[in-house]
Amino acid sequence: MSERLDRAGLEARLRQTVGGTVRFDVGALAVYSCDSSNYRQVPVGVVIPHTVDAGVAAVAVCRAFGVPVLSRGGGTSLAGQTTNNAIVIDWTKHCHRLASVDVEAATCVVEPGITLDDLNTAQAGVGLMFGPRPSTHQSCTIGGMVGNNSCGATAQAYGKTVDNVRRLEVLTYDGERMWVGPTSDAEYQAIAAGGGRRADIYSALRELRDRYLGDIRTGYPSIPRRVSGYNLDSLLPEAGFNLAKALVGSEGTLVTVLHAELALENVPVHKTMVVLGYSDIVTAGRAVPRILPHRPWQFEGMDDVLIHLEQAETLASTAIHRLPAGQAWLMVQFAGDSPDEARTAARHLIDDVCGDDPPTGPGAPGDPMPTVEYIDNPAREAELIEVREAGLGATAHPSAKHATWEGWEDSAVAPDDLGDYLRDLRALLDEFGFDDSETALYGHFGQGCVHTRIPFELRTADGIAHYRRFVERAADLVVGYGGSLSGEHGDGQSRGELLTKMFGRRLVRAFGELKAIFDPGNMMNPGKVVDPNPLDSHLRLGTEFAPLPLSTHFAYPKDDGQFAKAAMRCVGVGKCRQSGADPSDEVMCPSYMVTRDEDHSPRGRSRLLFEMVRGEVIPGGWRSAEVRDALDLCLACKGCKVDCPVNVDVATYKAEFLSHHYAGRLRPAAHYSMGWLPLWSRLANAAPGLPRVVNALTRAPGLAGVIKRIGGIDQRRDVPRFAPQPFTTWWRARNRPSGQTYASRGPVVLWPDTFSNYFHTSIARSAVAVLEDAGFEVLVPPMPVCCGLTWISTGQLKTARKVLLRTIRALRNVIRAGIPMVGLEPSCLAVFRADASELVPGNDDIRRLSKQSFTLAELLRSRAADWVPPHIAATALVQTHRHEHAVLDPSAEVDLLKRVGVDAERLPSGCCGLAGNFGFERGHYEVSMAAGERVLLPRVRSAPADTVVLADGFSCRTQIDQGGTGRYAVHLAELLATALTRSTSPQYEGLGD
Structure with missing residues (x-):
């Protein structure tokens, strides 16, 4: 690309020509600068076309200006394919249609931006699905x-993407648009x-x-997981001169894919799983050839390092504890049209590998006899699949260890060679000084594909040289086994x-000639695969x-107290980019589900923060307007804190950023209005009758609008x-019948939060009734207290810290007495x-309080298990609060509702959308x-x-009330209290108000 590129002219032409969004702002450049790999290249600009034809128009403009093109899917690539100094075309926001489905032929045609999960959801009604399923199935397109040429765990049954593509509609850089596929001699002529x-x-x-x-006929390894290199073998006469398959896996370096016609599979109806435990990963790898004749549907392997890392990160912990004894495991799943078919296959495997008397403990080193667990429970099977899919999250930022990186992420060998390859790979890792406890070995063992992340040092010249030497040696190792540099994620x-090591100079020269046929000017994703950087x-x-050396308010304990390290936490797998x-x-x-904008995903925000701390693309540090604008639509739901595989916590990052951005x-x-709500609430209740006056003013015609405008x-x-x-006024004035006691279980402090104290007070009164009925003595702080929530969410962290410390001092005695x-x-x-x-690190009283604070359901489950509720x-729809999902334990409420006989359905709705102050602003x-x-x-309306x-949650109830549902939501405390036989007593009067 010419250094004299007319960027202003290019941007103007794109805006004039392309139906869609064109972005050359530094925020967009920052968001699209990285993928899931070790690499970073700042794009020229970003185009988000509204239609496939608009994408074609964007390529034409790029051609006119001589600028490279990067056609981007989910941006989850681990080898650097989706980062480049080019015009990035992001298809995911608009070009995600399922164009057609032919149920009889079991095929479909799709646009390039549709995610795998959305495609399969759209076809679930007809019992069809696209077979390959990478672990990034929520976000990969x-x-x-x-x-x-993605694969995933189900490639054991369905092969790679190339095996499931029928035809492609493609566009060359010079403008040739055509459908390609298998080509007979007559069609060729x-x-x-x-x-x-x-x-x-x-x-x-x-x-x-x-x-x-x-x-071509002799240079490609004959293994199931060869993803490296171009698919020249698909052009062979015996392969039907299939140009579509030849273009699969070309990583956007040859053409732009506009549509894909795919082969579909029947959704498997019945599945069972066998988990086999072995003494070590090498022994597990050597057992693979014996298992393959049983034709498993999925066949995964993992070592004890991965399991220990997942335990440290509390990922999929329930399933981990149920693994059979051993130091390495093979998960072998069978599918069938009937339960008996799947069960029979599983039983045959167990009989084969264990004989009639399976051992109860792990085999001795070298002993192929495993421990066994047979699973015929879909929920348990899903849990174990989650264990395997959680691998990246556990290995990227292992607790108390070095951050790890891709670089030798997905090598593959023939399954017969897997055990020996694992032995030699572990030896190579040891030779280079990579700690066994930091380098898990796991992957799609049924096809000989091995995943690992390695703690490379990529910030020093010596560390980078060490990285290069390792991957060169590792390439020699896998090639020596007749394997592939990449078995899943591409080159x-x-x-x-390194492709010359695998294919030799002649085939690599042929790759270059193939590139020149389609892209003679090297404008399609240059620097990848051919003539690579x-x-x-x-x-x-x-x-x-x-x-940048940035001081912070929060402690960031998982990131060594460094905001820069927290900003690097995201590894880009894009689980946050679920469409919903x-x-x-x-x-x-x-916010991503609603906008479908990369900026408004946790990944996009993390990229912006990373570029902010880097200080190049986004200068100005905390004062950056681009970062502020991206964080503005973060609802602070904290969903990413628990749902993200690496626990990115954008809500905390947002509060931190706002604190510095608005300093002075x-x-x-x-x-000032919503952020200081606790104070305004106290002032509005400073005198009897004043709340009614305030309510009237905030609803008075004309005046109400002025008040809202002033308050933002x-x-x-x-x-x-x-x-x-x-509520606190009611509490102080409350009269209990003389002689009545409620202290059989001891005291409990009822926290009078702003919302339950000043707005929905029947909730707090109901909680008193429930707690006393369960045998607790209820205590309420005699002085005003606050957790500082509204100041935290608006980034007023100095004030929040003062408020929080004042509250902790006021509660010091009850905290130290261990009162829940x-x-x-x-x-x-x-x-x-x-x-x-994290806001007040090292405070022992806060640490104590964190251990002895409970939701109502948690307290009743842990401290009043014998209480008869x-x-x-009744039948109930349950909206789980965002913070209950992210930080607390919603299972306690589920258990309690079962105990009381409520037929409850937890809505899969995620955040209600109001999210504290967010929805009011x-x-x-x-x-x-x-x-x-x-x-x-x-769902509430219907x-x-x-x-x-x-x-x-107050926010959830308010959203339901103001969302045109015609319904009023109640708190768990209200539901329980209204059912108490003594709730009609005068002391509980008004609980249902």
Whole structure:
């Protein structure tokens, strides 16, 4: 690309020509600068086309200006394929249609931006699916899978993407748009007779194939997981001269994929699993050939290092504890059209590997006899699949160890050679000084594919040289086994330079000639696969990396107290980029589900923060407007804190950023109104009758609009009404019948949060009734207390810290006495469980309080297990609060509802969309409501009138109330209290108000 590129002219032409979004701002450049690899290249600009034709127009403009093109899918590539100094075309926001499905032929046609999970969800009704399933199935796109020749765990049954592609519609850089696929001699002759660019391409391809025929037939390893190199073997006569398959795995270096016609598979109906435990990973690898004749559907392996790392990160912990004894495991899953078919296959395997008397302990070293667990429970099987899919999260940032990196992530050998290869790979890791406890070995063992991440030092010249020496030696090792440099993630920049070792110079020369046929000017994703950038160049870190020294308010204990390290935590797998088309039990990420913008995903925000601390693309540090704008639509739901595989916590990063960004500056009006809500609530209740006056003012015609405008509140929102009397006032005036005691279980502090104390006070009164009925003596702090939540969420962290410390001092005696505290508002309780210890690190009273604070359901489960709750014959829809999902334990409420007889359905709705102050703030209303309309509000509207709507969070109840549902949601405490036989006693009067 010419250094004299007319960027302004290019941007203007793209805006004039392309139907879609064109971005040359530094925020977009930062967001798209990295993928999941070690590499970083700042793009020229970003195009987000509205249609496939608009994408074609974008390529035409790039051609006119001589600028390279990078066609990007989910951006999850691990070898550097999806980062380049080019115009990035992001298909994922708009070009994600399922164009057609032919059920009888079991095929479909899709646009490149559709994700795998969305494709399979769309076809679930007809019982079909696309077979290959990478672990990034939530976010990887079909276009990206075609580009990388993706595989995944189910490739054991369905092969690689190349095995499931029928035809492709592609576009060359010079503008030739055509459908390609298998080509008979008659079709070839017709194409040649038609002349033009297409005929030239086909003629040159056949000539290339014939000239290298012997090399192609002998130069490709005969293993199931060869992903490296171009698929010249698909051009062989015996392969049907299949140009579509030849282009699969070309990583956007040859053509742009516009549509894909795919072969589909029947969704497996019945599955069983056998888990085999071995003494070590080498023994497990050597057992693979014996298992393969049983034709498993999935066949995964993992070592004890991975399991220990997952335990340290508390990932999939329930399933881990149920693994059979051993130091390495093979998970072998069978599928069948009937339960008996799947079970019989599993039993035959067990009989074969163990005989009639399976051992009960791990075999001795070298002994092939494993321990066994047979599983015929879909939920348990899913848990174990999750153990395997959690591998990247556990190995990327191992607890108390060095960060690890890709670089030798997915090598593959023949399954017969797997055990010996694992032995030699472990020996090579040891030789280079990589600690066994940091380098897990796991992967798709049924096809000989091995995953690992390695603690390379990529910031010093010696460390980078060490990295190069290792991958060169590792390449020699796998080639010596007749294997592939890549068995899943492609070559990109990580392995492009090493292809000569695997294929030899002649075939690599043929790759270059293939590239020249399609892209003679080297404008399609240059520097990858052919004439690749050196594997140790364009590193995301490198010797130039010198992050800004930033002081922080939060402690970042998992990141050594460094904000720069926290900003590097994201590894880019894109789990946060779920579209929400398939509702799941996850919160992450509501703003992305609504906007489908990369900037508004945790990954995109992490990229911006990384570039901010790097200080090149985004200068200005904490004052960056680009970072502020990307964080503005973060709902602070904390879903990423638990749903992200590496626990990126954007809510905390946002609070930190806002604190510094507005230091010494005028803040948005909502920071003063909603951020100081606890104070305004106290003032509004300073005198009897005053709440009614305030309520009248906030709803008075004309005046209400002025108040909202001054407070930065959206005009379409109603300001919540204050209760006539605060809960604490009711508590102080309350009369209990003389002689009545409730102390059989001892005292408990009921936390009077702002929302339960001043707004929905019946919740706190109901909690008193429930706690006393369960035998607790209820204590309420006699002085005003606050957790600081609203100041934290608006980034007023100095104030939040003062408020929090004042509260801790006020509660010091009860904290040190070990008295449990019950919180009714999940957000407030989450502060004590998580935020407080990071905002005030080293405070022992905060640490104590975090251990002895409970939700109502948690307290009743742990401290009153023998309490007989009231029976409630009801059906309920349950909206789980975002912070309950992320920080607390929603299972306690599920258990309690079962105990009382409620038929409860937990909605897979994620965050309600209001999210504290977020949904009230001017400029957030559309996103807030769109998040609510995704699942929650429609389900509430359609619920039968006698269905209870249960929501513990003030935000959730308010969103339901203001979301046009015509329903009022209740808190768990209210539901329980209304069923108590003594709730009609005068002392509990008004619980249902």
